[in-house]
Amino acid sequence: MTAFQDGKGLATAEKHYSHYGARAKELKAEGKKIIGYLSALCPVEIMTAAGVVPIRMVGNVSESITKGDAYMETIVCPFVRNVFDSAIKGRYTFLDGMVLPHQCDSIDRTNDVWRDNLKLPYWHFINFPHVTDDPSIEFTKEILRLFINTLEDFTGKKISDETIVQAIKLHNENRRLMRDLYDFRKSNPPLISGAEMMKVLVAAMSLPVEESSALIKDVIEEIKKRSPVSPGKSARIMLIGDQVDDVAIIEAIEGTGASVVMDELSIGAKMYWEDVDITPDPVQGIAERYLRKLKIPTTFVGEGNTYQENLDARFGQIKQHISEFKVNGAILFIYKYCDPYGFEVPAMKSYIESSGAKVLYLEDEYSTSTLARMKTRIEAFLEMIA
Numbered sequence: 583m584t585a586f587q588d589g590k591g592l593a594t595a596e597k598h599y600s601h602y603g604a605r606a607k608e609l610k611a612e613g614k615k616i617i618g619y620l621s622a623l624c625p626v627e628i629m630t631a632a633g634v635v636p637i638r639m640v641g642n643v644s645e646s647i648t649k650g651d652a653y654m655e656t657i658v659c660p661f662v663r664n665v666f667d668s669a670i671k672g673r674y675t676f677l678d679g680m681v682l683p684h685q686c687d688s689i690d691r692t693n694d695v696w697r698d699n700l701k702l703p704y705w706h707f708i709n710f711p712h713v714t715d716d717p718s719i720e721f722t723k724e725i726l727r728l729f730i731n732t733l734e735d736f737t738g739k740k741i742s743d744e745t746i747v748q749a750i751k752l753h754n755e756n757r758r759l760m761r762d763l764y765d766f767r768k769s770n771p772p773l774i775s776g777a778e779m780m781k782v783l784v785a786a787m788s789l790p791v792e793e794s795s796a797l798i799k800d801v802i803e804e805i806k807k808r809s810p811v812s813p814g815k816s817a818r819i820m821l822i823g824d825q826v827d828d829v830a831i832i833e834a835i836e837g838t839g840a841s842v843v844m845d846e847l848s849i850g851a852k853m854y855w856e857d858v859d860i861t862p863d864p865v866q867g868i869a870e871r872y873l874r875k876l877k878i879p880t881t882f883v884g885e886g887n888t889y890q891e892n893l894d895a896r897f898g899q900i901k902q903h904i905s906e907f908k909v910n911g912a913i914l915f916i917y918k919y920c921d922p923y924g925f926e927v928p929a930m931k932s933y934i935e936s937s938g939a940k941v942l943y944l945e946d947e948y949s950t951s952t953l954a955r956m957k958t959r960i961e962a963f964l965e966m967i968a
């Protein structure tokens with residue numbers, strides 16, 4: 583048991599959530615190499631196989647950007663600016679390196695700002711393509727091999743196919759456990775609240791995969807002991823967006839009596855819904871998972887011959903979640919200057935509405951400073967549903 587795991591289940595999740603990165607600091611003191619990453623598009627399996635500890639980077643929604651804007655233009659999305667601000671103020675001094683993927687302009691165009699100012703010993707930009715045809719899969723395999731080579735050079739250790747397969751199995755198990763935990767949200771009312779779930783999701787991405795799985799198992803055991811209460815009639819909400827990693831917005835929704843029962847967030851369902859297939863060349867399975875199975879707005883999923891078939895390929899999983907988790911309202915919480923998510927709002931909104939769920943679109947900052955204004959709109963929306 584680590585110094586940071588003196589509780590069980592939700593209590594441990596709360597600690598890792600409130601003291602984000604504390605476990606990574608402990609591991610660093612033990613001699614481990616810690617690599618930060620910024621997106622669901624970073625293949626954690628490869629980092630685990632390299633023997634480094636991947637930690638998803640978060641900002642601080644309660645803190646204003648005071649230093650970062652001297653380095654980054656203010657049209658960069660507020661999430662990226664806030665995390666960079668945290669990093670430049672010294673929150674991530676325990677990092678040995680960082681990985682950024684070719685995703686959106688806010689990440690791509692700031693790669694050199696991060697690299698040149700943080701000056702970490704290891705740096706890698708994964709040049710993911712934006713289309714999913716067969717040549718793109720071949721290209722992805724090549725850039726993943728390049729990623730593997732840079733990690734081998736950095737750690738001084740070869741990464742064998744067997745080690746990659748082992749890491750894939752560990753992360754698939756981690757995803758399965760998290761999906762099992764999500765299942766407790768299907769009941770009415772859900773057995774785990776949206777705020778509790780957010781803390782588990784955030785805690786899980788700050789830990790090595792084995793510790794993350796142990797934490798989720800403990801939370802599952804704790805939740806299993808809860809007794810179902812009589813059904814409520816409140817709104818069942820799905821939260822959709824990129825990196826929403828703080829409970830503030832969830833508490834604003836659940837404070838009205840509604841339940842956040844599902845998400846389509848890049849730290850949530852997008853991380854956990856699709857496994858990596860074990861293929862003879864393990865890099866093939868990783869390439870297919872991150873390029874074809876992971877549905878993000880910066881990857882064009884060219885499946886189907888008609889507009890409707892294209893929509894089904896891109897958003898079909900959201901419709902499935904709406905049905906399985908009995909969602910009756912979706913909140914699209916999109917950050918300002920996030921073009922990829924912003925562009926697909928009209929199509930996504932009408933697609934979700936066609937399933938019968940109501941939709942509220944909010945464009946906001948990565949900050950609690952604007953939450954009071956958002957709350958009024960959220961309350962008005964939830965009154966329509968309840």
Ligand code: SF4
Nearest residue numbers: 659686688824917920
């Ligand atoms: S919120 Fe949008 S712009 Fe910002 S990092 Fe995510 S995808 Fe990119």
